[in-house]
Amino acid sequence: MLLNGIQIDDTFAEAFNMRGTRVIITAQNLKWAYHAANAMTGFATSVIGCGVEAGIEREMTAEETPDGRPGVSILMFAMGSKVLMQQLETRMGQCILTCPTAAAFAGIESEDMISLGKHLRYFGDGFQTSKLIAGKRYWRIPVMDGEFLTEETTGMVRTIGGGNFLILATSQPAALAAAETAIEAMKLLPNVIMPFPGGVVRSGSKVGSKYKTMFASTNDAFCPTLKGVTNSELSPEIESVMEIVIDGLTFDDIALSMKAGIEAICALGTNSGVKRISAGNYGGKLGPHLFKLHDILKSSGL
Amino acid sequence: MSALTFTLKQKLQQSINCSALTPDNLVGKTAAEIGSIKLISGKHQLTVADIFDINGNDTQQLCFNNASAGLDYIGANMASGNITIEGDTGAYLGSGMKSGDIHCKGNSAAFAASSMRGGLLTIDGNTGDFLGAGAEGSRKGMLGGTVIVKGNAGDRAGDQMRRGLILIEGNAGDYCGSRMIAGTIGVLGNLGVYTAFNMHRGTLLLKEQPQLHATIQDCGTHTLPFLNLLFKSFSKYNTRFSTLNSLRVQRFVGDTAYSGNGEILILST
DSSP: OEETTTEEOOOOEEEEEEEEEEEEESSSSEEEEEEEEHHTTTTOOOOHHEEHHHHHOOOOTTTTTSSSSSSSEEEEESSSSHHHHHHHHHIIIIITTTTOOOEEEEEOOOSSEEESTTTGGGGGGOOOEEEEEEEEEEEEEEEEEEEEEEEEEEEEEEEEEEEEEEESSSHHHHHHHHHHHHHHHHHTSSEEEOGGGGOOOSEEEEEOOTTTTEEEEEGGGOOOOOOOOOOTOOOOOOOOEEEEEEEEESSHHHHHHHHHHHHHHTTGGGGSSSSEEEOOOOSSSSSSSEHHHHHHOSSSSS | OOOEHHHHHEEOSSEEEEOSSSHHHHTTTHHHHTTTTEEEEEEEEEEEHHHEEEEEEEEEEEEEEEEEETTTSSTTOOOOSSEEEEEEOOOOOTTTTTTTEEEEOOOTTTTTTTTTTTSSEEESOOOOOOOOOOOTTOSOEEEEEEESSOOOOOOOTTTTTTTTEEEEEEETTTTTTTOSSSSSEEEESSBBSSTTTTTOOOOEEEOOOOOTTSSSSSEEHHHHHHHHHHHHHHSSSSSGGGGGGEEEEEEEEEOGTOOEEEEEEEEEE
């Protein structure tokens, strides 16, 4: 399949089930909401080493947030509910409680409600105050800048992680520029995050390794410097490959995001240096959700 | 269907316990069945038809016309529907109410909303003592729901209140928020003495600073973002509280004689 001269491989991205949550972080202004959200979603690129994958979903205006201050919503994903709960509490305590003027609220409703500030309240040492407002319980914890305000719980939902596509280009700058274009388009869509630095990952992995202790290792088939010594997927003109990984609340959210990203790249044309779009296909070893590139691009509205 | 209307026939010699006349109790009953329901008046039993003219048939919408202070326990323990009262009511209006909506267009006597658990009670006039307190024999006051009083409230409003919201647009008497365990009381007018006496937790949101006793401690003036959440929750009600928007308050904490962590917030003008 060719889209504006760029080849779209007949392959699929393979994704897996995750547990996710959304938290709304507000502050005195957007600058401090971002400080809090960046800390909360820091070191959260991959569950392989970070426990969770997290990122900023979008900015929120003062009219949209529960406490009438500007904020951002973040999404956080983990492989299981236990890890998600642990990571959420730890990150709330170290990143939101500590950040000047920041407050945290539930960003999603669910039958499974997990602790947001429920246990953090004990930091108040008996001076904490609970308020039940319009059916929701909040905690006010006295801190040195005034009061830390947090909702007691937030919803945990079943989600999907690991949607992805690969950008194959004739140079490293060309691959990165195309990836940036895709990320800009994908950031406009709700319910998804691209958890890697700047939304882009350069060290795509395959399942398994020659070393017994490693369960993931470099995706040598897509490493341009190994073209001659491995079973390479790359043609001679490809010099650099970038991957974009997407976690989302539903299959359709991820598919729409992938479609937006790939179409934004293809709109650049072949002069951009991009030659092919492929995806991380692990032959069914990784997960049950298959995002077929051709199907996603052919569908109009999902 | 028109609202099921009970029009009081004559001036009452003794108060009547109207707790049987709630939407939940009347659902599915015919006019004859409703008319034969026994109501207690002092040591006598009277039927509904002895006391009221009955019109209409919608048991989810009740109306008391020509109501007077002799009608006690209107809407007590109700769990659904609406009750409108044209006139005054006696004691225990909406006592133990779980859900639904009561609108009293006149005044009510003592113990309105006592041990209330949910729903909305609006009193256009004044109300007596022990608004939202514990009903007889109860160690806890109001447990949930919202009460809006457009006029004044008597003494001991919110006594031992455990949860919920009381909004008094007029004045409140002595001992407002006494022995309060949690919840929120707002008062736009003046208060009597010993406000928050033995208060444990909860919030008193006041427009005017009352004379406070020695064991209520001043913690200074602050901007509290949580008030935004509270004000937003007021906006769905027809009350002057929905116009509040200042997050700047002077915070008093007490009652320290009771190791209390309750707060009195005085809104800055």
